[in-house]
Amino acid sequence: MTDVALESGRGGAGPEVAAAGASGAERGAGSLYRKVAADLREAITTGAFGEAGRLPAEGALAEQYGVSRGTVRQALAVLRSDGLVTSRRGTRRVVLGTARVQSFSELLSFTRWAYSMGEEPGGILDSMVRRPADAAEREQLRLEPGDEVYVMVRLRTLSGTPVMVERTVYPPRVGEIVAELPPDVVSHTEVLREHGILFTDADHTIDIVAANGDDARLLGCRRGGPLLRERRRTTDPTGTPVEWSQDRYLPGTVAFSVHNSLATSALSRHAREMD
Amino acid sequence: MTDVALESGRGGAGPEVAAAGASGAERGAGSLYRKVAADLREAITTGAFGEAGRLPAEGALAEQYGVSRGTVRQALAVLRSDGLVTSRRGTRRVVLGTARVQSFSELLSFTRWAYSMGEEPGGILDSMVRRPADAAEREQLRLEPGDEVYVMVRLRTLSGTPVMVERTVYPPRVGEIVAELPPDVVSHTEVLREHGILFTDADHTIDIVAANGDDARLLGCRRGGPLLRERRRTTDPTGTPVEWSQDRYLPGTVAFSVHNSLATSALSRHAREMD
DNA sequence: AAGTGGTCTAGACCACAAA
């Protein structure tokens, strides 16, 4: 944890963004409370407060960072929603865990998720077609009758091993971009972000489904065998749907993890381990 | 939506709790922002703002309820985390959906979940034993070597149909209470709450598992057949584990649903439908 | 009794969207 106050400061959200971190992104992009949150997160995962230790009081943190208590509370709310710390009236906050998934982007991007585990992501395009949207697709993507969609099917691999079949339906605006991509582009999410298409909200549904012929062929499993299915509808900041996707994982390759509390919750996807 | 300002008000959190609602609980228990949130939630689900309509500005709501803008924002943050409304700089908030799971308690209680769907929950006790905790259980429940646990296995039914096998490990403090219960008590969660044992935080992990002999016998499925597994560790406000549970659902009976955004997310469990 | 987080207020400036 930096021992001194953060640079800049001062009322309002100054434009002095300060992209401190060298490599990746984040690092409290923009707002003050994000910077404080990023700094505290690092301090916690570094073990600066101990495994099940206590955080300094809100007031102390406020003074330390040279910000108001409100800003500190905003930062702590982020950490709380990630399941990193508790919060209870009358007592200092307690460190719950020193390691946990945090980056929201990992949730929506297979590629990022793979990298975060130290695996090499791969994508083998099976098909990409443009056709009229059916009723369900119109419903999910809020399209009008007659509108078309782009449907893409890809086999996803982790370090060369087949893991998941991805079947994604894009509205025209997004699909046009994806269809132009070379087949060897692994992360569509990254490309779309560069085109100004943002992923900010998602609804996920997780259940079991039987493998169909395509699934069996691509994944090399038995037809009718069980797969873990995640269906996901992603929207941009406007609330406009940008993707309606169905991912089917081989059993044993993935588990979905959720932390929730009375106030907040955070979802993460991680490789199977625990038991 | 109530047209007038809420009663009481005034700085600080007055003790005038006002348990407005007649039957259930909630109804903005305690704090002002919860009351505002509860009121707005009702207005939204009633359709007062239209299906994909817009909410009044924060300032307008503040004046309408006679509270500060900060309090209104706190209330709106709750609705946002439930996926009811969007939030984007520069524009009024948009209503995302008029119906969605909201009650946190439904997540942790099979019984409540069943009722919310209009089904009759059932529980058939298979076994309840007390024995020394193994290493994994000690880890999950933060017990010391030599400590004992209570292990309960129950078949859960919806309107008489077998749906799920529940295998729950309790620490002594909690297990002693559960072990005393008559075998026909359906909702252990409710009973524990009356004993002052609160469920406030939970970590969930969802994956696929093969049915073992017990699962097959209780659920009437094929041994080795696929089951949707949810593992869950629940803690009280202190961060102390109160339950370590493993639920195994028959395929097709349940799906897990998550809404998340850059800021917050909410988990819900619901019967299979959609698609 | 002292310390800590929970809640609330009043006012301010900024970034972004839409007219």
Add this chain to the structure above:
DNA sequence: TTGTGGTCTAGACCACTTG
């Protein structure tokens, strides 16, 4: 240009926990 949500401040009182 105007309105809206995002962020920040400074101060206040309260409820709960702990010594």
